[in-house]
Amino acid sequence: NAGVTQTPKFRxxxxxxxxxxxxxxxxxxNYMYWYRQDPGMGLKLIYYSVGAGITDKGEVPNGxxxxxxxxxxxxxxLELAAPSQTxxxxxASSSREGEKLFFGSGTQLxxx
Amino acid sequence: AQKITQTQPGMFVQEKxxxxxxxxxxxxDQSYGLFWYKQPSSGEMIFLIYQGSxxxxxxxxxxxxxxxxxxxxxxxxxxxxxxLGDSAMYFCAMxxxxxxxxxxxKLTFGKGTLLTVNP
Numbered sequence: 001n002a003g004v005t006q007t008p009k010f011r012x013x014x015x016x017x018x019x020x021x022x023x024x025x026x027x028x029x030n031y032m033y034w035y036r037q038d039p040g041m042g043l044k045l046i047y048y049s050v051g052a053g054i055t056d057k058g059e060v061p062n063g064x065x066x067x068x069x070x071x072x073x074x075x076x077x078l079e080l081a082a083p084s085q086t087x088x089x090x091x092a093s094s095s096r097e098g099e100k101l102f103f104g105s106g107t108q109l110x111x112x
Numbered sequence: 113a114q115k116i117t118q119t120q121p122g123m124f125v126q127e128k129x130x131x132x133x134x135x136x137x138x139x140x141d142q143s144y145g146l147f148w149y150k151q152p153s154s155g156e157m158i159f160l161i162y163q164g165s166x167x168x169x170x171x172x173x174x175x176x177x178x179x180x181x182x183x184x185x186x187x188x189x190x191x192x193x194x195x196l197g198d199s200a201m202y203f204c205a206m207x208x209x210x211x212x213x214x215x216x217x218k219l220t221f222g223k224g225t226l227l228t229v230n231p
Contacts, residue, residue: 033218042116042203042221043157058218090157100147101219103157 002026006091006104013081013111021076021107023091031094032074033058033101034066036087043090049074081111115139116204116222123227125194132179133189133225135204141165145207146187147219148178152200160202163187194229201226 007022025032030051035043045058049068063085065077074093078085088108092101117136125131137146148160163171163178171178179188191198205219 035221040223042205042223043219044221045218048218088155092157100159100162101157102159106155106157108155 004091004093004102004104006089006107008107009105010108011110013078013109015081015083015111017081018077018079019081021078021089021091021109023074023076023104024072025074025091025093025102026072027093027095027102028071029093029095029102030071031096031099032068033092033094034064034074034076035090035092036060037090037106038087046076046089078109083111085109086111114222115208115220116206118204118222118225120225121223123225125191125227125229127196127229127231128193130190130192131194131227133191133202133204133227135187135189135222137185137187137204137206139185139206139208141208146178146180147205147207148176148187148189149203149205149221150198150200151203151224152197157203161189191227196229196231199227199229 004025033048034046037043044060047066049055052071055066088106090106091104094101115138144165146163150158161171161173161176163180170180175192177190201224203224204222207219
């Protein structure tokens with residue numbers, strides 16, 4: 001079972017570059033989320049989606065964009081990367097609201 | 113104010129002993145849920161246990177149990193018979209209900225406790 005798949009696993013960006021972090025789940029979950037984890041900290045919610053075509057901001061959305069054109073995919077777009085976006089990014093999904101999250105393996109991003 | 117507080121940045125335990133990881137939470141909702149996740153050094157997030165605010169019994173999952181004290185707003189994780197493979201970061205998280213002005217859809221995480229199991 002693939003579960004939640006994130007790509008890439010590692011990436012180094014230069015300041016001002018853009019990139020898209022890919023996330024796909026094969027569990028037919030309606031709810032999907034993007035979190036970031038800074039060193040020594042817990043996870044903070046960037047964006048979430050409750051279904052295809054519906055997205056909303058989380059706690060730290062600035063500098064990011066998302067789209068949800070299908071149930072399976074929830075890409076996260078970084079525009080004009082900044083050093084403050086150096087972090088580990090986790091995509092997650094859940095079958096129902098308030099249910100446990102299934103996490104991807106994470107993407108370690110460095111902006112230099 | 114922080115919604116989830118984990119006061120122990122690091123904990124040490126001897127193999128085969130039990131350990132309690134603390135978590136306190138702050139919410140005005142009557143309906144909420146509490147989760148514990150494990151993050152080993154490899155980085156993935158692994159779900160361990162869940163407690164709903166209306167659950168009368170403390171949740172248990174194998175060697176994991178959740179000591180839920182609603183009046184104190186605490187949801188401590190107890191790991192019995194610690195194993196070397198339990199060495200990891202542990203995160204407490206809360207899902208609040210509609211009344212908080214938040215959403216049922218997302219979890220708020222604490223900063224975590226790094227558990228080290230000594231042989």
